[in-house]
Amino acid sequence: MLKGEGNWREARRASARAAVLVAAWELVRADGPAALSMRELARRAGITTPTVYAYFESKNAIFDAMFAEAAQSFVELKAAVPTTDDPRQDLLAEARAFVEFCVSDAPRYQLLFQRSVPGFTPSPESYELAVSALEVTRGLLARNGVHDPRHLDIWTAVTVGLVDQQVSNDPDGDRWSRLVDDVTQMFLDRYATGGVSS
C-alpha cells in the first residue's frame, strides 16, 4: 500500500510542520512578529535549526504559513457569527467578534492586518484568503442597506481604528474595544438605509 504509506508520511510531515508553527506562534505572541528567530524557534520546538529548514525553506515561508493560519481563523470567525433576522444586530455581532479576535491576539492582528514584518509579503493565495473574508462583511452591510464601496471602507477603517488604538495605547484594558457598540450605531445611523449619503 504505497499510497497509504505516502499519506501517512504526508500526515507525519504535516504534523511536524504544525508543531513548528505552534512554537512560532508562542514566540510571536510573546514578543511580537519581529522577534521571531530561527534559533529560538528551533530551541522552543525541541529541534535544531537545520531541522526547521527541512520543513520550511525560509523564515518568510514560516511567516507565510502563519499568515495563512491567521487568515483561516479570520474566515472561520466570520463564518461562526450567527445570522438572525436583524441586520443591525448581525453587524454589531460581527464587529464585536472582530474586535475581540484582534485584541485577544495582538501579534496575530499585526501580522494579518498591518505590515509589521519588514521584507515579508504574504503569498497571493494567503492574501486572497484574507480578502475573501471581507465578502462576508460586504454582505452584512448590504443587508443593512449599505452598498457604496466607500462606505465599506469607512466601516473597516472605523473598526480597525478601535483595534489599533486599543492595541497601541491600552493593550491590557478595554478603553477602545468597549466602544464598539457606540461606533456601530454611529455608522449605521449614518449609512444604513434612511441615512444621508453625501
Next chain:
Amino acid sequence: MLKGEGNWREARRASARAAVLVAAWELVRADGPAALSMRELARRAGITTPTVYAYFESKNAIFDAMFAEAAQSFVELKAAVPTTDDPRQDLLAEARAFVEFCVSDAPRYQLLFQRSVPGFTPSPESYELAVSALEVTRGLLARNGVHDPRHLDIWTAVTVGLVDQQVSNDPDGDRWSRLVDDVTQMFLDRYATGGVSS
C-alpha cells in the same frame, strides 16, 4: 567669554546631533523604524560608529530623540491649524491635517503612534509632549459640544483608523484618506450638540 564659548560649543554639539538625526530619519523613512542600524546610520552621516556614540549613548536614545522630534512636529501641526468661527470646519481642518501628517510620513506615524520598535519606549517627557497635543483636539471637540471622554476616544479611533488602513493597504494612494470629510461628518452628526449621547 567662557560662557559664550560654552554656548558656542553647545550649539556645535546640538547641530552635530541634529545631523545624525537627519540621517536617521532618512534611513527610517526608507525602510521603516525597525531597519535603523547604527553602522548604516554612521555611514549615511559620514562619520564612524563610535562618533555616533559620542552624541547618543545608545540606539534607543536615538529613537527617543526621533520620537521627541516627531511629537514636536505633531504639536506644531496642531498649533498651525487655523481657528475660525465655525467649529465644524475647524475640526474638519484638523482631521485633514492629521491624516496628511501621518500618511505623508508613514514611518514617523509608526514611531509616534504605534509601538513599532521592539524594546523601545519613549521617555516620559517625550510621551507627555505627544499626549499634550491631544488637548488641542479636546478643545476643538468641546467647541463642537462634544465633552464625553469616550467620544474623544471614538474620534481618535476613527481618524487613526483611516490612517492605519491607508498606510497598511494602499500606501501610495488615497483610498481611505480621501474619506476624512465623510467620517468627520458622520462623527459630528452623531456626537456634536444635538446628537444623541447614548
Next chain:
DNA sequence: GTCTATATAGCGATAGAC
C-alpha cells in the same frame, strides 16, 4: 530527517590611540 559544525554576515557597543 536529524544531527554537529560552520559559513557568512550583520548587529550594538567599546577600548584605546591620536
Next chain:
DNA sequence: GTCTATCGCTATATAGAC
C-alpha cells in the same frame, strides 16, 4: 571628538556525517 580595530554576540542559512 574622531578614528581604527575589535569584542561578543546574534542572525539566516547550509554542508556533510549518520
